[in-house]
Amino acid sequence: MNITLKLASGVILGTLLTACVEDTATVASTPSPADQACLAAVAETTGNTEVQLMSSEFSEAGTLVKVGVGPDAAPWQCIAYADGTTDGITSLTDEGSL
Template sequence: MYRLAFLAAPLALMACEDSMSESGSTAAMPTPAEQACLRDVTAATANPDVVLLGSEFSEAGTSVRVGVGPEQAPWQCIAYSDGTTDGIMSMAAEGAL
């Protein structure tokens, strides 16, 4: 599990969860695509408490799942090879946040 403590601070590895990275192996640090989504979900939610839940690579874009806040509310994001992201949205039931 990875946590982004502050938007301006570098990612700090708080604990490791068996999560498959886009390369298909357990990663020690988030990939650039995962980092882009962690950054942009943090900005979209104005909440620096984000956790990488997992990701799936495709040539069209990497789908990244992010947990937000102490309850790890599920969010999703698509990251592209140029460092941009799109499709940032909550996956929680409406009103659950």
């Protein structure tokens, strides 16, 4: 009976801790202004508003942003600069295989 009580307590504590972690991850996933600029630029270039942030790498020269487009999250990339402009919008799909 003592083991059952410990097991039940562990499950309850684990559930509560998992809920805390999920809430924190949601807040941390807010795109930066550079990410938002690239998401908008890729959506405009592709004509598809279904875009999602895949990754973002900041540097002094510009932020390299990888974006998933459409239901299959086709990979695209974009460079965002501190002044809010974007450049280098490129599909990362191997078009030779199409």
